[in-house]
Amino acid sequence: MTLDRKLKYGMVGGGPGAFIGEVHRMAAALDGRIELVAGAFSSSAEKSKQKGRELNLDPSRIYDSYEEMVEKESQLPEGERIDFVSIVTPNFLHHPVAKTFIEAGFHVVCDKPMTKTVEEAEELCRLVDEHDTVFALTHNYTGYPMVKEARQLVKDGKLGEIRKIVVEYPQGWLAQPVDNKQANWRTDPKKAGVSSAVGDIGSHAENLVEYITGLQIESLIADINTFVEGRELEDDANVLVHYKGGARGILYCSQVSVGEENSLRIRAYGTDAAIEWKQEDPNYLHLLHPGGPEETYKRGNEYLSDVARHNTRIPPGHPEGFIEAFANIYLNFANTLEARLSGEEPGEFDLDFPTVQDGARGVDFIHKVIESGKKGEWVDVDYTPPA
Template sequence: MVGGGRDAFIGAVHRIAARIDDQYELVAGAFSADPEKALASAADLGVARAYTSFADMAAREARRKDGIDAVAIVTPNHMHAPVAMQFLRRGIHVICDKPLTATLPEAKRLAKAAEASGVVFALTHNYTGYPMVRQAKAMVAAGELGEIRVVHVEYLQDWLTEAVTNKQAEWRTDPARSGVGGSTGDIGTHAFNLANFVTGLSLEALAADLSAFVPGRRVDDNGHVLMRFRGGAKGTLMCSQVAPGNENGLRLRVYGSKGGLEWAQEDPNYLWFTPFGQPKRLITRGGAGSGPEAGRVSRVPPGHPEGYLEGFATIYTEAARAIRAAKSGTPLPEGTTFPGLREGLEGVAFVDACARSSARNGAWVGLNL
């Protein structure tokens, strides 16, 4: 692991997720840019191979006979590309937190390097690992909604409603570390990825209106986006971190010619399906109507909560399957799917397009892929 040391929220999430399905062992880490903190964090975690430099870690681990198979990158956005490059050059598989990079040129260079290296590259858009999100994707693919016409996705939080000075807010509101996007890069990319994953649609153009409501804030804390998809479907995306009363309000609604679906992250084990002209139906994780796509990523019986950590675990386990297949030269196990370079590049291009559109008073723009 690179990053994720003391006081880092997401590092602990990744470590828990990696262990849930018993697919990984944490054996080495450069847990902080501060050498003292890096070593102290390794001691906290009982990790013997502690490094104070990610470049040193990549070089030395690559030379070891028992060196690491994969690296988890859980740093602020601006460090994703330089860290990943060090490990890609040495043929070490990469599991990276989103977004892929802080800037679009960086994302393109990283994607090119990763493809050339042939390693497995997984991006932890964890919401794609939720069982009922897999269920929704399968239903759309099977044509149960008919032709997709309308997509509404939103991700609402309130934690940046006022100026905040804690560690998480500090780097997320600093364009040098977060990139050009604030709420668009932090949570808008999750919403965008979720809509694409479930519907299978590809974005053609968008028109965005971004705002920084808190005085002095240098990145957006609220975004409204209109979307046009290839094939004719239309969509809206709203992301806000200044919406009092909302904690992690990620919600997706998809409507087609035959019916509609609704899913909310804060109630993740339930999926609402309404065939046109019929009563609304509730599909529960593991319950009647829930299919094999949801079942293969479920871990506990119906009625028991399963969500955020398990969603991350699904991505880690899918990546483990891909890494084993790559090492053995065998095909991926059937059904294995996880976000990777394409989704990462699209996410950074989405943020870039939102910024360009908003700067032009909401003009329609395409993704610079």
């Protein structure tokens, strides 16, 4: 890349007490290629200024609202203004913020789920195409090196024809009534949308299956439950899935599985072999053979695929985890954006991050699960987002 400066970005959301905003800031900073220079960190102007001061930003670039941020940043010369925005707000703001910045000519990194409705997601797809926007969605689990190795094993045919998928994401943090900022917006339909558990963590499980296997859902039937009294959205979901091509799957996500933390786990069974990966033990990928010994692939080794090594930072035996996986999304996004700004073509692996179309498929999946759960019947999920 020939860009002779760091990429500059601004953040919307991620104010005092916000968990995911801090994760994004650490991930974006990890490789020294991206610089935070501006932000509208809260719907409260006072809290936005407080966070900006904590981050030692120029006071003139700490904004009271994202609308002010777009207006003022657009007036700055290219190279000084932000190159992209990172959106780390509750779900209901993803669409209006992304739309505003795209239409003003800025590139976007957005947290998931991308929008509250399929219609909003499709509008973002059209806007990204119209404005030639580089848009990354932070399904961060796709950033783990061993997830990329799993994907490559599937591409290389090591599993044969995939027959069965089992993916689960249990948590226990909402097993009892919880009154704090993180819990309150995730269980509020005005801010979270139609779903809590499926939108928050089930969408990660669905995306991980598609990323690793390439399989897309044809139809599903869901059993959704709200165990905690007074909660408006579901806190548990169990889904049977039919994939295009004939594979069958089970997807389970729960926020009331007591004792679980972030136990995302995927197993894919083919005609020749199977793979297993666990997010809480992310540096190991297991390849299972019929009638033969199990193989364990370890992160950081030379025998891994080029794409796994491309997304690895440190030697074998030193664990890489959650922040690094998030950082891989930002790094690949940054490489692609730098190439765009320099008039070059990005590398093959640089384009390896979730896109606006992945976001639209995720939003459609969330709505189809909730629809099926309410109807108690199979629903078709033959969805293609706008190009």
